[in-house]
Amino acid sequence: ANSITAYDTIAAISTPPGEGGISIVRLSGDEAIQVAQRVFKGKDLANVPTHTINYGHIVDPATQDVVDEVMVSVMRAPKTYTREDVIEINCHGGIVDTNRILQLLLSQGARMAEPGEFTKRAFLNGRIDLTQAESVMDLIRAKTDKAMQVAVDQLDGNLSHLIKNLRQDIFSVLGQEEVNIDYPEYEMDEVTGKMMLEKAQEVRDHLVQLLKTANQGKILREGLATAIIGRPNVGKSSLLNYLLHEDKAIVTDVAGTTRDTLEEYVNVRGVPLKLVDTAGIHHTTDKVEKIGVERSKKALGQADLVLLVLDASAPLQSDDRELLKATQDKKRIILLNKTDLPAALHPENLEALVTDDSRIIPVSILKTAGLDALEAAIAKLFFGEGIENSQSNVLVTNARQYGLLAQAKAALDEVITALQNEVPLDLVQIDMTTAWEKMGEVVGENAPDELITQLFSQFCLGK
Ligand code: GDP
Ligand code: ZN
Secondary structure, eight states, X not given: OGGGXXXXXXXXXXXXXXXXXXXXXXXXXTTHHHHHXXXXXXXXXXXXXXXXXXXXXXXXXXXXXXXXXXXXXXXXXXXXXXXXXXXXXXXXXXXXXXXXXXXHHHHTTOEEOOTTHHHHXXXXXXXXXXXXXXXXXXXXXXXXXXXXXXXXXXXXXXXXXXXXXXXXXHHXXXXXXXXXXXXXXXXXXXXXXXXXXXXXXXXXXXXXXXXXXXXXXXXXXXXXXXXXXXXXXXXXXXXXXXXXTTTTEEOOOSTTOSTTSSOEEEEETTEEEEEOOGGGTOOOSSSOOOOOHHHHHHHHHTXXXXXXXXXXXXXXXXXXXXXXXXXXXXXXXXXXXXXTSOOSOOGGGGTTTOOSOOEXXXXXXXXXXXXXXXXXXXXXXXXXXSTTTSSOOOOOOSHHHHHHXXXXXXXXXXHHXXXXXXXXXXXXXXXXXXXXXXXXXXTTTTOOHHHHHHHHHTSOXXX
């Protein structure tokens, strides 16, 4: 941790690559203000008040060429994004122009920032903890309003606060035990044992609740992998098109989610659906590639949710039966499509085949009838008893957090069993301490360097 004391000055373009109305080049570090001053003509930045924005020009010190007309924000530590001195240069936004400013700063003593390094410094300087750092990334990648709200709340420290309070609870009884070891009396032990058991159960219950949110947290972060399946001509592409239009398509810049790849995201009432194998479903009228049962079955493998489309205007066919069978262990919603036509297949006909609690929803995708019920069913499936109706946005949003909290809970389970079996307190204390440590790791206490490096390297440049 001694590398934390002296920070060199880092620089990066913090706006997205490409042309824009303005671009921002950001500097952070001990010499941020001096480095900026070397290429700036205007006020003396060393003497302007903190948190001011200052008009001037960027000038190449070697040639005295004016590079751009700019506004320079000066923010002195500690009330900054990184807790270091921060400079933000607002320039005119051309690619060449912005890069030239960055190059000048690099030639004057700044170092090119690594991806996520600004946020990493905020973490290392203690401004945010690890769950908050993770939420910065979630915020960038949020696909729906709800996902964004969860990330914002986590950035505010909601999850951190909850965990810190639970840790405090554990710590209080650990402290108690320490006192008792100095005065080893049987009765004291009994009292402490009781207190420990109470606390362990209390904290454990909170952890169980928290762990239950992980599924929703994951879905909000990553999208719910959803396959639209059915035999040819039942209406799969029509459903896909409906989902992709109606302002539901989620435009994302996460690598590998562009239109020509296999994944597309849509927002159904706050549930981000990641549609799998849509390439198989997209087709044009002149080159009709009908997605068959085999391909449907393949898409199933990657799906957490299945939308199985059946044609209600025709009797059930063997392919339909096969797909009903193949999906019986999946979370699924069965759509009886083409209800605008005379019916040949009724929900009752499916009774023998659908014995689980899958929803069967009659729709006419052509006439956009029944699709509200479909959307409601999707939302209910995932947020039914969950966050949509509750006030709480405290969710476990990633695997790292989940893994550690699950370990903490397991340690508390040990504590509870041991206390119920009257195992000596100093042994119980070991598991209690483990729980305390694991929860500490969630917020980044004693986080290993590799973890920190790996985490922040996922950020984009300039963040
Ligand atoms: P896919 O092969 O499963 O992708 O099916 P399509 O979406 O391409 O639809 C096949 C045909 O059924 C097209 O001519 C659609 O216009 C038609 N279709 C889709 N949904 C409905 C519906 O709700 N009612 C009626 N009458 N026709 C539909
Ligand atoms: Zn189709």
